[in-house]
Every structure is written in C-alpha cells, then in structure tokens.
Amino acid sequence: MDSQLKRTPLFEAHRQAGARLMEFGSWEMPVHYGSQIEEHHAVRQRSGIFDVSHMLAVDVQGTQAREYLRQLLANDIDRVRHDGQAIYTCMLNAQGGVVDDLIVSRIENQPWRLVLNAGCADKDLAWMQSLAQDYDVQVIPRHDLAMVAIQGPQAKAALMQVRPAWQTVLEGLPRFTAAQIGDTQVSRTGYTGEDGYEVALPASEVQALWDDLIAAQVQPCGLGARDTLRLEAGLPLYGHEMTETVLPVNAGLQWTVCLRDAERDFTGRQAVETTPQSAQLMGLVLQARGVMRAEMLVKTEFGPGEVTSGTMSPTLGVSVAMARLPLECKAGDAVTVEIRGQAVPAVICALPFVRNGKAQMTIKS
Template structure:
C-alpha cells in the first residue's frame, strides 16, 4: 500500500492527480503542470515535500561525526546556517545529496531524499559513535513555498516579528519559531522558503496559503523547475556509481582542511575523471529524454542524457547529460539519437534558468 502525507485529503479536495513516487502517493499536478510551472516562475507556488526524510543529530561529537560522514565540511557553518553536501561511500560514489542545518554547536538537522531515506538512515547509524544521538522525525509536514512573490503572503500567517525575520533571512539560513523550522532554501531556482512543521501546523498553513491564492503544485512542475535551474535529481543525474566530479557537484567537496578525513576522500583523490555532467539544449522542435544516447559529429557515442524535458520558460528542449570530458566543452555541437533519428544539440553550462530568466550562453545559433 502506498504511503500518504498528512495533506492527502486536502490535495484530493483540490482535484490532485496522484502518482506512485517511490512508494508515496503524491500529486503529479492539480490540473495543469504547465500553469503550475509558470506560477512559480512568475508569482509563487506551494509544494508538499513531506515524503523527504528528516534526521536530527545531537551530542558533543555531532560536528566531528558529520565532518567524517559528509564530503562538505560543517565546520564552515555557524548556528542557523545550512549547507548542501553529498553523502559518499568508500569508493567515492554518491549515496545521496542532502542539506544539513546547524541548530547550535552540538545539534544539527539533515534533510535527505525520500528514495534513499532507509539506506541513509542505516548509513548514519552504522557510522555514528555512541556519543552521537540520532533521531528520525516521522510525524512531520514539509512545505516548499517558492517563487518571486513568496514573501508577500507571510503577513497574517505569522506574527509581525516572525514575518519580518523570515523576510530578512539570507539564502541557506533558517529560523526556528516554536516547533516551526523554516529555511530560505529551495529546489526551483526561485526565491522562497522550505518548512518543517508538525502535522497540524502543516495542514493549517497549507490551507491558509491556498486560501490566499497560492497555487498548489505537483511533482511535474517540480521536475521541470529543478531541471531549468540545473539541479540534479538523485537516481538519475547522480547515483552511488558516480562521483561528485562526474555529477557537476565537485564544488560541494571541501578539502580546505587537509587534516579532515571523510568517507570517500581517498577514492576521490585517486580518481581520474573521464566523464562530466553538463547541459544540452535543442533549438529544433522535440523533447529530450532520460536514457537517450548522445553522439559526436561522426556518430560515435560520447554520453547519455540523465534528465531531459521541454522547458516551459525557454520554449525549447533542455537536458542534463553525462559526456566524455573531450566533448563537454560549452558550445560543442552534438547529436542525440531518437529512435534512429539524429537531433542536433549544443553543450551549455547549467543552470538554464534562474529567477525566471535564461542564464546560459550559446554562441552557436543553430545546427549545421
């Protein structure tokens, strides 16, 4: 039986079309994926992401534990700050990507992907010393309020002081107000907030935001928005068989402190990168899809698309693809095989869209 979030009945009342997403019955859309996408780019939208996992880490050695477990370094954090990191195995493969929040010097919170939650939890438990206490939050609602107008609706939902404090948050910082945990983070390429709430509070806030005219959004819009923003999807764009340098997230590996040893560090140091994740654009009609082969001008395979879609903002196809490094230079013309038909594409450096506008550069206007 599929799992449901605490908002299922409220979404059902909004005529959500549900799909199976990793064992969860989640909204694909609420009538129009395209309208939901544009709502987030132009105004704002509301997502239920309660399927994601939340771990709390506490104890005198919490920071030391996370400095060993994660490729990024939590020593960079101060209380009420967050950072993005990969969780690696001993061979340098990516077990998951996550966000870690420092609540105080001995308490942290981590949000992980739903598809890897069980494995992540077991990995955390297997590597944690006895001096570190781990707790998995099971009763919670996670909301993502995203879009350029997201902060305009806070008045009335929070008291004046809290609303002002939320508006003043910098990216990758957060506020705790009672049981509300609210961060200025997101997965859309737009400004906004992500919130971890009790079930009752989450239901009340969902209803209040919908009553204020915020568009409910599903998995479909979330995927096209994140792909336009150049954000990886775990399981497609990176897996336990790919390293950060192969997945366009090498920047999340911190080697600033040479004395710090983290899981996967030695494997990364010994690795030679032959493939790199980068962007593709196709200016001719059509859609790029996961699994399509990418070919050189001579017809030789040089990589594969890991995520692809038609960009509602740009009005043409975009994709992330893992390519041979010799063919991953921006503006390189390549071809994608679609059932024997070769479609012209060009390499670009992601992201494709940020804050509603095109951000990549392409000097070659059309295919030869």
C-alpha cells in the same frame, strides 16, 4: 494505486483538490492539480507551494555530533560558522559514489538537521546509523514533522501575509539560512531556481498553513512542475545525475566536496582523491522538434555521452537536458541526441538554463 504506499499529512487535501496522484519513492504524491505548465509558470512568475513531507528530516545530536558529521559528509560542516547557516553536501560510500545529496543546517540550541530525499530515506537512515555506532551521537528521524516549500518571487510576501508573526524572521533571513520559530524551522532554500522557503513544522499544523497559503492565491504544485523547475535551474536529481556508482566530480558536484583539511578522513575521501574525472555534467538545448529524456545517447566529436535528465522547458519553449559528456566538450559544441532512432541536433550549454525566472541563453527560433 497501491494501498501500501505512504501518504503525507496533506494527502486528503491533494485528493479533494482533484490532484492526479502517482507513486514516487514509495509515496502517493500529487503530480499536478490540472495543469503542470500553469503550476510551473506560477512559480516562475508569482508563487507556488509544494508538499515535500515525503522528505525526511533527521536530527543529529550528542557530544560527538560534529565529529560524526565531519566523517559522514563530503562537505565540511566546519564551514558552518554562523547560526542558522546551511550547506549542501553529499554522503559518499567507500568507493566515492553518492549515497544521497542533502542539506544540513544548525540553529543555536538545536540539533544538527539533515533533510534526506524521499526515495533514499530508509537506506540513508540505515547508513547514518551504521556509521553512528562509533560515536556518542543520536540519529533521530523526525517522522512527527511535515514539510512544505513555498517558492517564487512572491513567496516571501505570501508567507508574511498568512503568518504576520514571522515577518521579523523572514525579513532578516539570508538565502541558505534557517531560523527556528517555536516548533517550526523556516529555511530560505528550495529546489526550483527561485527564491523561497522550506518550512518544517509539526504534522498537526501543516494543514492550516497549506490552506492559508492557498487562500492567499499561492498555487498548489505537484511533482511534475517540481521536476521541470529544477531541471531548468540545473539542479541534480538523485538517481539521474548522481547514483552510488557516480562520483561527485562526474555529476557536477565537486564543489560540494571539501578537501582543505588533510586530517579529515571522511567516508569516500580516498576514492575521491585517487579517481580521475572521467566525464562532466553540462546542459543541452535541442535544435529541432522532440523531447530529450534520461538515458538517451548523445554523440559528440569526442565520443559518446548520455542524457541524465531531459524535459520540455515551459520557460524556454524548447527541450533541454542535463547530460554526462566527455571532458573535451565545451559550451557551443554541436552534438546529436538519439531520439526514437533519429539523430536530432542539439547544442551544449552551461548550466543553469534559467535563473530567477530569466533565460540564461538565447534560444534560436
């Protein structure tokens, strides 16, 4: 393993637990702790914990923070009307392509907080700082923080068990909101399709929280389960469903772009408004043996498409994928996917495949 890879404050905990480590976005991260499938099922049925400290929290403050964020982000932060509310959005380039997708939140008396993807963090930060030059704002990367995600139907109970002082906050925290508890931010968000929380706290405190949750029978989970969980939930991954050359409308993310204020000239707006949609993001379920993977060719009666992400679904027991397809395609259409030179039958479906642990379609045996 490259000795120059970055490591989170929990790296030694992963190593001592026997995790299989891999490179991800210049970080050395756990892919699984023995069984990716068991970790996946633990999150769907009980609870799991992920080290997401490779993601970067960035605080934005200053007298023009709101104006700056209204230019930086495709979604409009004026939609954040309640203390602790969070929104999902994209940063776009001038051509309308996605620089990154992220969550932004605001807690009273705290700066705005953006959480950036690990593989994009350096370029995102440079992009944010370049746009900040025209505003009275400070863009502050929070390298002093660590982050963990506790996900699954029993996530709340586990977190309240190990941190009983947080109970009142956790009980009253709606989905997609955040609260500040001392130096810790707790957000009811996640990337698995299950209920759960993402906790950002001082790096010096993360080991104790991790150890306490493991002792409470919360399953440690790696990047492998994180990917199969998010794919079943129909959640996009940067570099797959979206890139700097893919517009939100072609990545199923048009709902993250807010055009209602005609005076708000956010970066990429002109391209978004003038470039017609050329594809749509939909789901595929394979109808024969095999596993769909990114970049595989999809043949439809309306022309070619491409798999953006694919896997074997542990919950459904079949291969599922997200794919960019012609606009004429619809759920129920039969297509083929080219796998090792063979045209393998598949059917188009709406996303997600799984919601709150339940299949969203009937799988034929």
